[in-house]
Amino acid sequence: DVKVTQSSRYLVKRTGEKVFLECVQDMDHENMFWYRQDPGLGLRLIYFSYDVKMKEKGDIPEGYSVSREKKERFSLILESASTNQTSMYLCASSLFAPVLGYNEQFFGPGTRLTVL
């Protein structure tokens, strides 16, 4: 079974703190994604990566950065957390294909981040 794990289920941080969210997948997938999910707004893509050290902006990259030093690990970084970044963060992975969304995505359990 594909397994995508996220470092924390719940996280509480203070405004201005630097926050790291880690995601690890064990199926050798090339593509990895970070989404945030908010009531009424659905899932929105923050960043994705299709290879080690490669990253592409999604629809809402402002205030976030990412790092992919190893194939299995994709980190989301909030450089200076703000209250409007309080959200559920979901990581996903998929096999590479010429069309990014050609294959199903496998999601982690999510990290519910609260920024005070």
Place this chain on the structure above:
Amino acid sequence: SQQGEEDPQALSIQEGENATMNCSYKTSINNLQWYRQNSGRGLVHLILIRSNEREKHSGRLRVTLDTSKKSSSLLITASRAADTASYFCATVNNQGGKLIFGQGTELSVKP
């Protein structure tokens, strides 16, 4: 936007009944995917249907795709209390290829 829009937003049925959820989208797609999300958890992929397919089955799930109407439906037969969850459709086009999620249908199956 080619965002999928699910209908209804919420659905409440009794165990054993069938549940039907619909998804409409706006532009041509490469494929359409359905996901389930249990409360406060990650999404689980249910089924993927490509633009040249019209129907797919997986266990108690049946998905149809009508590209002329730009719509899809997800049917869950003989529902169980464990099917209670939010169900999302997500579409993929051939340009860029990002998954675009709809707002979801909240299904409640009462025992």
